[in-house]
Amino acid sequence: MLIVALVSVFIVRLADIQVVNAAQLNEQSDERRTSTQVLHGARGDIVDANGTVMATSVDRWAVTISPMHTRDIELEDGTTITVGQMLKQLGEITGQDPNALAAALQAETDKDAESNYLVLATGLDVEQYEQVRQMRTDWQLPYIDLESRPERTYPLGSVGGNVIGFEGTYGESLAGLELMQDACLAPTDGSRLAEVSPDGTEIPGTVRVDQPAVNGGTLQLTIDSDLQFSTQQILAQYQEDFGARSATAIVLRKDGTVAAIAETPTVDPNNPQAIDPQFRGARTFTNAYEPGSTLKSVTLAAMIDQGHVDVEDEWTVPWQYQQGPVVLNDSFVHGDMPWTTTGILANSSNVGMVTMAEGFDRSILYDYFADFGFGETSAIEFLGEQPVQLRDPATLDDQTTANQMFGQGIAVTPIQMASSYLPFANEGKRPPVQLVSGCTNQEGETASPKVGDPVQVLKPETASDMNEMMEVMVNESSQDFGIDGYRISAKTGTAEVAYPDGSGYDPNAWIISTTGVFPTDEPEYVVHVMIEYPIPSMRTTGAVGAFHDIVNLLIRHDSIPPSTTEPSDLDVEW
Amino acid sequence: MSTAALRQRDAERDVETGSERAEKPGLRAxxxxxxxxxxxxxxxxxxxxxxxxIVIAQLGVSVALADGAMEVKDIQTQTSEAKLHQQAMSEQLATLESPQQLASTAQGLGMVSSEQQHFISMATGEVTVGADAPKQTAQALNSGGLLYVPNELVQSQVQLDDATGKAALAAQQEREEQGYPGMLEPVEGVAADD
Known part of the structure; x- marks a missing residue:
C-alpha cells in the first residue's frame, strides 16, 4: 500500500514537471543556462548618385557606472585605486572635466543612495573604448561598464546636410531624409540564444538564432556629392563677400533629378547644435519668398504660348506706368524705349511686362502658374515643404494683379522657382523633381520611388523662344556673366522682402537671384541661385557671379565642350 | 479379415518396430x-x-569541447577587435578622403584651380577654349581659418595639421638660424625679399 502511494506521488510530480509546468520550468532553465543577446541590425547608409557614403553608422560606446557600488579598490599588490583617480583617468580619456564627473556622481548618489546606473560619458570612439576597457581591466573596476550605442556619422560633414538631416542624442531621427526615409533606413533587431557555462563562455553547438537582425536599406540620392560640395563652397564664399544672411543654389538635371541643393549656412549633421536652429532645415523647400524678375520668364512664356504676344513684337516702353490705380516703374530711369518683346525681357522692364499683359486673362495665367508647379509641393514632398497656395486671381486688387507680372505679390519656394524653368530645358515639359533614386534592401532588391509623368506646360517652340530670349538677356547684360563659347540662358531678379505683417516692403532687405538653363542649344541643367539679405552696396551686383561660377563648375565637372551652334540673333530694339 | 491377412499385417508391424528400434538412441544418464x-x-x-x-573518454571530449569553446571565444574576441580596428581605420580614411580635407590640403600645398580650361580634339588635335576662370577663387578656409563647408570630423584635423605645420616650420626656422650641415645658403648677390 505504501509503495502504491509513493508511486502515485511520483507520477503526480512527474506529470506536474513534464506537463503542467513544463513551459515555465523550461524557461527558468533557459534563463539559468542560456544567454539571450539582442542582435542589432545596422542602420542603412545614405549614398550619393555615385555611391559615395554621405551617412553611415559606426560603433560608439557610453561609459556607465553603478554609483551605489562605486568605491576605492584595493589591488592584489596592495595599491589602492581611489574613485578620484578613476575619474581623473576617465576624464583624460574622454576629454571631460573630472570635477564635473565627480559632481554628477555625487548628485546621483544624493538623489538616490541605491542608484545602480548613471551614464558618465557617451560617444566614445574605438580608441577611447579600448582605453576605458584597459583601465577597467588593469584597475579591476567592477562598477564601470561600457554600453554599446551605435551612432550615425556623416563623413562629408555639412555636404548636403540640409537635406540629409540628422539624429538626436539617443539615435532618433530628427530631420531631413533621415526622418522621411526612416522606413528604408531603419534596421530590425534580432535575437540570439546560446547556452553558456558559469563563466559566460558559450557552449559550442548550443547557439540558437531565434531571429536574425535585418540591416536597414541603402538610400541612394540623385545628388552628386562632388558638385554639392563645390556648389556649397562657391555659395559660402559669395555669402561672405556679400555680407549676406544666407544663400541658396539649386542644380537640377534636365530630367528633374536634383544634382545639388546647396544652402549656406548649412547644418553639419555631425554636430547640429553648432548652428542656429533656423539654418538646420532645408530652406529650399520650406521658405517662401517673392521671386521678383526671375518670374518674368514664366509670365512672358504664358503670354507667348497663348499667342498674346510674339518675341519680335515692337513696343514703346516709358520708365513709368500709370493706369487708374496702378502705378509702377522700372528699376532705372530711361526715356521711351523702342524695345521688342525680347528687349523688354533683356532689360527686365516692369513697365514693358505690364504693358504687354494688358488684356491677358489672368485665370489663364493662373492655369499656367499651376502647370509650372506653383501652389503645390514638389514631387519630393520634403519634410515641412510649403505648397504656398496661389491666391484666386479674382480676389486680387489691380496693383497686385499688375505686380505679379514681374514677380511681386506672389510667393514661391526656391525649389518651385528652380523647377519652373525645367520646361525651358525639356521642350515645354516639366518633369517632377526627384531627390531619392531608390532604396536597396539587404537582399539587394531596389525599390524606386514612383515618379509622376511630366506635365506639358508649354509648346516646344515657346520653350525654344524663351531660351533664345533669355540668352539675349545674358549676352546683353552689362554684368558680364556669360562664358565665351557657351550658350547660356538666364534671367536675373532683385526682389524686395515684405514685412511679416504685410505692411509693406523692408527697404533694407533684398533677395538677389539668377535662374537659368544651360547649354541653350542642348539643355542639360537648370541652375537657380539666390543670395538673401546682402549688404546694400552689394545688392546691385546681383547673383550673376555665383551663377557664372556654378555654370563654370558644371562645364569643368562634366567636361562640357563649347557650343557648336550660333547664339540667338533676336533683336532687342526695333 | 482372414487369418493369412492378419499374419501378414503382424509381420509388417514387426518389421517396422524393428527398424525404429535400430534408429532411436538408447537411454542415457x-x-x-x-x-x-x-x-x-x-x-x-x-x-x-x-x-x-567511458569516463576518461567523456572527460577528454569535455576538455576538448571546453578547449574548443575557449579557442572559439578567443577567435571571436580577436575578430571583434579586428572589426573595431577596421572601423577605426575606415573612419580615418573617410575623414582623409572627405572633400574638405582634400581641399584644405590642396590649398595648403598652394594649389589653385586652373584659370582657363582647354579642350583638345582627339581627331584633329585642335585646341579649343573651354570654361573661363571662376570669378571667385575656390578656397577651402574662410578668413577666420574655418572651413567654408563645415565638417566636424575634419575641422579638428585641419587645426591639427595647421598646428603641426606651424610647429614644424618653427623648428625648421630655428635649425636654419643655428645652421646645419648641408643647409642651402642664399646665393651671394641675390637680394633678399624685404
Whole structure:
C-alpha cells in the first residue's frame, strides 16, 4: 500500500514537471543556462548618385557606472585605486572635466543612495573604448561598464546636410531624409540564444538564432556629392563677400533629378547644435519668398504660348506706368524705349511686362502658374515643404494683379522657382523633381520611388523662344556673366522682402537671384541661385557671379565642350 | 479379415518396430547438476576498465569541447577587435578622403584651380577654349581659418595639421638660424625679399 502511494506521488510530480509546468520550468532553465543577446541590425547608409557614403553608422560606446557600488579598490599588490583617480583617468580619456564627473556622481548618489546606473560619458570612439576597457581591466573596476550605442556619422560633414538631416542624442531621427526615409533606413533587431557555462563562455553547438537582425536599406540620392560640395563652397564664399544672411543654389538635371541643393549656412549633421536652429532645415523647400524678375520668364512664356504676344513684337516702353490705380516703374530711369518683346525681357522692364499683359486673362495665367508647379509641393514632398497656395486671381486688387507680372505679390519656394524653368530645358515639359533614386534592401532588391509623368506646360517652340530670349538677356547684360563659347540662358531678379505683417516692403532687405538653363542649344541643367539679405552696396551686383561660377563648375565637372551652334540673333530694339 | 491377412499385417508391424528400434538412441544418464559459479574477477575488471574508459573518454571530449569553446571565444574576441580596428581605420580614411580635407590640403600645398580650361580634339588635335576662370577663387578656409563647408570630423584635423605645420616650420626656422650641415645658403648677390 505504501509503495502504491509513493508511486502515485511520483507520477503526480512527474506529470506536474513534464506537463503542467513544463513551459515555465523550461524557461527558468533557459534563463539559468542560456544567454539571450539582442542582435542589432545596422542602420542603412545614405549614398550619393555615385555611391559615395554621405551617412553611415559606426560603433560608439557610453561609459556607465553603478554609483551605489562605486568605491576605492584595493589591488592584489596592495595599491589602492581611489574613485578620484578613476575619474581623473576617465576624464583624460574622454576629454571631460573630472570635477564635473565627480559632481554628477555625487548628485546621483544624493538623489538616490541605491542608484545602480548613471551614464558618465557617451560617444566614445574605438580608441577611447579600448582605453576605458584597459583601465577597467588593469584597475579591476567592477562598477564601470561600457554600453554599446551605435551612432550615425556623416563623413562629408555639412555636404548636403540640409537635406540629409540628422539624429538626436539617443539615435532618433530628427530631420531631413533621415526622418522621411526612416522606413528604408531603419534596421530590425534580432535575437540570439546560446547556452553558456558559469563563466559566460558559450557552449559550442548550443547557439540558437531565434531571429536574425535585418540591416536597414541603402538610400541612394540623385545628388552628386562632388558638385554639392563645390556648389556649397562657391555659395559660402559669395555669402561672405556679400555680407549676406544666407544663400541658396539649386542644380537640377534636365530630367528633374536634383544634382545639388546647396544652402549656406548649412547644418553639419555631425554636430547640429553648432548652428542656429533656423539654418538646420532645408530652406529650399520650406521658405517662401517673392521671386521678383526671375518670374518674368514664366509670365512672358504664358503670354507667348497663348499667342498674346510674339518675341519680335515692337513696343514703346516709358520708365513709368500709370493706369487708374496702378502705378509702377522700372528699376532705372530711361526715356521711351523702342524695345521688342525680347528687349523688354533683356532689360527686365516692369513697365514693358505690364504693358504687354494688358488684356491677358489672368485665370489663364493662373492655369499656367499651376502647370509650372506653383501652389503645390514638389514631387519630393520634403519634410515641412510649403505648397504656398496661389491666391484666386479674382480676389486680387489691380496693383497686385499688375505686380505679379514681374514677380511681386506672389510667393514661391526656391525649389518651385528652380523647377519652373525645367520646361525651358525639356521642350515645354516639366518633369517632377526627384531627390531619392531608390532604396536597396539587404537582399539587394531596389525599390524606386514612383515618379509622376511630366506635365506639358508649354509648346516646344515657346520653350525654344524663351531660351533664345533669355540668352539675349545674358549676352546683353552689362554684368558680364556669360562664358565665351557657351550658350547660356538666364534671367536675373532683385526682389524686395515684405514685412511679416504685410505692411509693406523692408527697404533694407533684398533677395538677389539668377535662374537659368544651360547649354541653350542642348539643355542639360537648370541652375537657380539666390543670395538673401546682402549688404546694400552689394545688392546691385546681383547673383550673376555665383551663377557664372556654378555654370563654370558644371562645364569643368562634366567636361562640357563649347557650343557648336550660333547664339540667338533676336533683336532687342526695333 | 482372414487369418493369412492378419499374419501378414503382424509381420509388417514387426518389421517396422524393428527398424525404429535400430534408429532411436538408447537411454542415457543426464549430467550431474552443478550450481552456477559466481562472476569472475576478470569480468569485474573488464567492466570497470570499460567504465573508466567511458569516463576518461567523456572527460577528454569535455576538455576538448571546453578547449574548443575557449579557442572559439578567443577567435571571436580577436575578430571583434579586428572589426573595431577596421572601423577605426575606415573612419580615418573617410575623414582623409572627405572633400574638405582634400581641399584644405590642396590649398595648403598652394594649389589653385586652373584659370582657363582647354579642350583638345582627339581627331584633329585642335585646341579649343573651354570654361573661363571662376570669378571667385575656390578656397577651402574662410578668413577666420574655418572651413567654408563645415565638417566636424575634419575641422579638428585641419587645426591639427595647421598646428603641426606651424610647429614644424618653427623648428625648421630655428635649425636654419643655428645652421646645419648641408643647409642651402642664399646665393651671394641675390637680394633678399624685404
Amino acid at each position: 543426464l549430467p550431474r547438476w552443478r550450481p552456477r559459479s559466481g562472476p569472475k574477477l576478470i569480468h569485474g575488471a573488464v567492466a570497470l576498465a570499460g567504465l573508466a574508459g
